[in-house]
Amino acid sequence: GGVRLPIVILCGIRTREEAYEVLEKGLTPVLYDLAVVETLSQESAKPGKMARIYLKVDTGMGRLGIPHNDIGPFLQQIAPLRNLHIEGFTSHLATADEPEGRFSQDQIESFEKAISIGRSMGLDLPLNNMANSAGIMCHEKTHFNMVRPGIMLYGGLPSPDFISPRSLTPVMHFRAQVLQVRDLPGKTPISYGRTYYTEGPCRIAVVSAGYGDGLSRNLSNRGKVLINGEKAAIIGAVCMNLTVCDITGIKEVQPGDEVVFLGSQGGGSIKGDDIARSAGTISYEVFCSIGRKNIREYLS
Template sequence: MPPAVSERPTRIRVDLDHLTFNLRSIRSHVGVPVMAIVKANAYGHGLVPVAQHLQKQGVEQLGVAFVEEGIALRQAGITAPVLVLGGIFGRQVAQFIAHDLEITVSSLDKLRQVEAAAEALGRKAVIHLKIDTGMERIGVHSYSARAFIEAAVASRWCVLKGIYSHLACADDPRSAMTLQQLERFFEACAHIERVGAPMPLRHLANSGGVLHFPDTRLDMVRPGILMYGVLPDAAAQRTIDVRPVMSLVSQVVYFKVVKAGNPVSYGATWAPSRDTRVVTVPIGYGDGYPRALSSRGEVLIRAHRYPIVGRVCMDQFMVDIGQDSAWNEDEVVLIGSQDGNTITAENLAQAAGIIPYEVLVGLNERIPREYSGG
């Protein structure tokens, strides 16, 4: 990394000890193996460093969205089982098999594509069947899965390791749909029992399922955002003790007094009613910090909360500190704690009108990441 980037005061701090704590907490709570989801750059925490740490902790499985993420893990020396959760194209299948990546098979046609590629390579493919129980995204509908499942069981070139579905509403503990999806999933799995084949790993519970629906935990769970210590939704209940893994910090880069009535930032959308002190912070929507936090977000400086004023710019934003004092290079906490005061990813999401997932995965590679613990 070039020195000009590594010296940037804005940075993401990743606490690997908190990641370890969360994995242990989830394992203890569910009592079954864990597939840790590390897609989307490990929810903004850094794909390879996070996966390397989880592998050291003995995580049973990793999950990614795309074959490219899986290949990046293999090239970094990750040997743990990796399931690619997303849909596949026939031309990609050889890459899955060559890099020992487990494949989501979501239709009879996809199964045939995988079989053909495996036969051509002379090497069996490890697959998980995707059943659609209500998301209407990818996967065979549970009510028409019989032929699909029977073909997978009978396949000569595919090793059937898992069968799974995805919960649409489990973030809400009052969701009636979740139990409907569980019923549909069991109906699909019953086809495996009918043909007398061994039952593969059944996995259904995402973060919401882990938190709220014990019956969905089955043979393995797939925590995503919960692994990083963040709740998936404002309706979610903290039934497991997890700790935030990410902090986002910067520093004051400029201080000035703004006269009453003088507007701040693009569009002149905010102006102080009296003379005030304003500091500039060098991070903006170009880094993935939400522009929706314009005149709505808050930061911590010297353990006090202060409002963002005016529009968030591409590379910086301004903060009104009133009549208080701040100095250039003072630490600014955007996510995290400072002397007992805390701003969470959930707080940012609520202020911006988005979900916590968007806060985490939106923070891009322009921000250096630092790792501690582990």
């Protein structure tokens, strides 16, 4: 049981303790700092193990990495170190969701040059990788020997206006239950801060999920849910583990009924981009915010 393929730590390691741990567990860190590479070499020498690593090359993201123009000097500095096997170089695209963008081409060329320098210095570099989801779908030259799908694993798109050349099916659902159904008169305040008052007689459903479960408070008075296949508005402030929805006009809603915040129900659907648009964020944050507190069911 368990994961049998190599596990890569994309953001690397920092401490000697972490170096020891990756060696013990056979993990493969992505490195970009000379001192950390030296530490891992020292730790791997003690048990005589070979540490497998990737080197992160910054080709234009301006985030983690060795500047692509400095890859030659960096490799010269680590050349004397023992017990290290460089699996490949890795980099990250900054604007891959712009299919015609020149900047991605510049990044690709910088990465290819870095790989060429590495191989000229005797490195094999069998597993170079650069493509995120948008790169996989729009920039074939970024595929190299390995790709790194992220949001497309959820069936999501890199950006709301992204035109996908492939048909993706959303695979993640976030569901809760109706706890109580109530009929309220007009001018009734709803939830903390009284940010919403019913305009007239209204039927509400109190639902068993809130920001403690990963819902954004920005969905207060803005978001939608699916109940019995129909969309219902979130009214009032989203609470820690409760949310109030206006179900006026939706028939036969009862306690225990399924409520869908993300996913499909009946003929309706709510996608990550729909939630992101209502919350003023991006779908990546929507997927990542659904916390470990929730019961997760994995379907094959």
